[in-house]
Amino acid sequence: MEVVQMQRAWVEYTKSLFREGFLDAQFQQLQLLQDESNPDFVAEVVSLFFEDSERLLSDLTFALEQQSVDFKKVDAHVHQLKGSSSSIGAQRVKNDCIAFRSFCEEQNVEGCQRCLQQVKQDYSLVKSKLEALIRLEQQIVAAGGSIPMEELSF
Amino acid sequence: MDGGGGSRENVTAGGGYTEELHVLAVDDSLVDRKLVERLLKNSSCKVTTAENGLRALEFLGLGDEKRTSLEDNVSKVNLIITDYCMPGMTGYELLKKIKESSILKEIPVVIMSSENIPTRINKCLEEGAQMFMLKPLKQSDVVKLRCNLMNCRS
Numbered sequence: 001m002e003v004v005q006m007q008r009a010w011v012e013y014t015k016s017l018f019r020e021g022f023l024d025a026q027f028q029q030l031q032l033l034q035d036e037s038n039p040d041f042v043a044e045v046v047s048l049f050f051e052d053s054e055r056l057l058s059d060l061t062f063a064l065e066q067q068s069v070d071f072k073k074v075d076a077h078v079h080q081l082k083g084s085s086s087s088i089g090a091q092r093v094k095n096d097c098i099a100f101r102s103f104c105e106e107q108n109v110e111g112c113q114r115c116l117q118q119v120k121q122d123y124s125l126v127k128s129k130l131e132a133l134i135r136l137e138q139q140i141v142a143a144g145g146s147i148p149m150e151e152l153s154f
Numbered sequence: 155m156d157g158g159g160g161s162r163e164n165v166t167a168g169g170g171y172t173e174e175l176h177v178l179a180v181d182d183s184l185v186d187r188k189l190v191e192r193l194l195k196n197s198s199c200k201v202t203t204a205e206n207g208l209r210a211l212e213f214l215g216l217g218d219e220k221r222t223s224l225e226d227n228v229s230k231v232n233l234i235i236t237d238y239c240m241p242g243m244t245g246y247e248l249l250k251k252i253k254e255s256s257i258l259k260e261i262p263v264v265i266m267s268s269e270n271i272p273t274r275i276n277k278c279l280e281e282g283a284q285m286f287m288l289k290p291l292k293q294s295d296v297v298k299l300r301c302n303l304m305n306c307r308s
Binding site: 026029030032033038041044045048049051052076079080082083084086087088089 | 184268292
């Protein structure tokens, strides 16, 4: 694929992620922080987010499997996940965490388990989409092109 | 915890002050530490990060191990920005410790939180916090921060 085609694909793909609510304006803030002196910033932060989230989702699964669920602990994990997803602009995951916290407050195990499934689903989706986006960016750069951030006017 | 390299004098030959701030950023979230670091560096700040209150205090010379020469790190730090919700020592508790210290109390402390809770905000401001910022942080927040600090200096 030619650079111009890849750039166009990148613009369309990014716009669709915002349109479909996977990402929000905070993700644009991350993109704004990336430049020639920090060309991998977004990829680095996103990678930290993946590591963090996987650990938290695993801790949540374990905590909710216990005979006697420690809701304080569950809430603490969800709070962390909400924070990091909010910081990178992973909107659906963030919103899932907000709902999750209400069930923690109500000490509703089934509600929490449903929320956990929802979060896992949305996390998995945003993860594959962000990976695809970053791969596309890397291809553009490898082909000598630049990422057309300026075309993302909303 | 990572440091920022060698120190740089803030006073120029003519007696004026350079714009460079040395900021100590404290947050238990890896994602948020990375984000705040980049935001601050993009605003020409030198940044040191710490993952919790204890590490922050150690860096500032208030740790368990007493140092004979406190000047090193203390004189370098112009601003401390800390997350509120941290396991162990909260941002509020860190703020208190700093304000109780004769050596550190003059350093402005900014509290960040993902939760907009008026009683929490007031509590921090009453304890001497310079500013309270809502997460997730954006570039415009750092601009506001610098303005706030400049106004206080003049």
